[in-house]
Amino acid sequence: MTDERLKQVSTLRRAMIRPELGAICGTILVFVFFFMIAGDSGMFSPEGVQNWGVVSAQFAIIAVGACLLMIAGEFDLSVGSMIGFAGVVIAILSVHLGWPVWLSIIAAFIVCVALGALNGFLVIKTGLPSFIVTLAFLYILRGLTIWLSILTTRQTIIGGVKEAAEGDPLAFLFGGVIFKDLFQWFADLGLLDTFTRGSREGQPVVEGLPMLVVWAVVLVIFGHWLLTKTRFGNWIFASGGDAQAARYVGVPVNRVKILMFMFTAFCATVFATCQVMEFGSAAADRGLLKEFEAIICVVIGGALLTGGYGSVIGAALGALIFGVVQQGLFFAGAESSLFRVFLGGILILAVIMNTYIRRMITGER
């Protein structure tokens, strides 16, 4: 017997109605829009794709952490400051103190993940909103970053990391480029443009696949798998959905939340390390506003601000939208300040659509 009041759900509807639907539509819209206004500007040439691909990958790396944390019911506003802090730690240790770069990177990861744990611990122990606790860390870490950098090197930009990182195995893992041969082969086949003069004559314009993009893809796949397929993922949803109900059935809510703060810090450090290796320097003002950009990606991706609902794939698409819009307006030759107007508009549209979809799925009123 089935309830006669329940309509059978069509397979199409079931495939359509999912948390990331809003982000999927947004992605399609954004691509169509830029094909129309910037299709001939080189935005979709290999270099163009590399340009917005890398920017999107940067957003995706921090969005994965922010997404899982938000689904677990918490915020981290210290992500941006953490990025600046991690970068300066690496630079001071490797350039100023002369540590090997691999050791400096490991040290930065340990310090930052420990700071993430401290964030989480304070939120759990005090019962204060994570908004407040991590807001404090936004200021504390930024201040410490500037102070440390001036104290050790008397400047806020620390260069020389590129020279120190020469041949370092761990540095390659963050700043390297892979599949160079493959891209050269594409170029030889004429699939990729090559430089026609200068010292890199004959080499493809896109050197290879930056490790930054690899990190983004790996983190997105890992985050999606963790969230949707594993027991721990179920606990992330439960902790954010209703912490008390989760505790009553034996979910270790505190541990889940603290681990998610640590994971967010990990993602911020990945971002910082890739950036330091790419630029060859660290600066105390890196990562400004990144925490909000990460949250915007996550919310465009369909996550609920109060936790318990969301999708890593959605957040990754949110990052793609963000990257494409930011770089696309540049390709289209639009006034760069319009970027924020555009982004705000997309944010509102996406949230309205996501709320509507979520109500269909969850029966929420």
Added chain:
Amino acid sequence: MSTPLIEMNNIEKHFGPVIALGGVSFDVMEGECHCLLGDNGAGKSTFIKTMSGVHKPTKGTMKVSGKEITFDSPRDAMENGIATVYQDLAMIPLMSVTRNFWMGREPRKSFGPFKWIDFDQANSVTLNEMARMGINLREPEQAVGTLSGGERQTVAIARAVYFGAKVLILDEPTSALGVRQTSNVLATIDRVRKSGIGVIFITHNVRHAMAVGDRFTVLNRGQTHGTAKRGEIKPEELQDLMAGGQELAELEGSLGGTI
């Protein structure tokens, strides 16, 4: 007479200067539904939280199947077969029925170091267990938020039964429900009782209690006013005991009937 599944003896619970429970005794046998009645603030919640391991009693002893025991956590109580279904904390509406059903005890498959939830098994068990309780789900992935209040309670009950509860504590499962959903939940309680599980049914509605209860205990201001068997007590008397006396009798006269 067999030993009770759970026996609470002279339980006292103090919160600072407040005596929430002042010596409450209570037990439940296999396959019976023992109703715990009481008005708001009578100490029902404190009492069931003591039984389910949330609070530790200040004084008094607890026995499970005749053995004395103390619970350090809700998890402890669950491992001893005591499952509690809280009125509004039973389910997480944003999550699917399957995810709720298995929360905290997800079945897993593994390959090398990778472990993931076995969703095929989880979904089919959820569908079957819900069908046994008389609810046919459209699909196990649907969010609990799409279910009615009675169906949500049933998911929580089915979950407790499936995971081997010997004693099922239901905290006001009918208080927020409509007439039809209430009767569905009461029917579920009856079904659970017949399978040999001891049910503790907390309510302040005498009519719901009379519908399924085998025994009735009234709690008032942290104390019990004795336990009565089915057929030994009239609804009006229970009502009076809950309110602790006369005022209600007068009110009832002017309102005309059982409240």
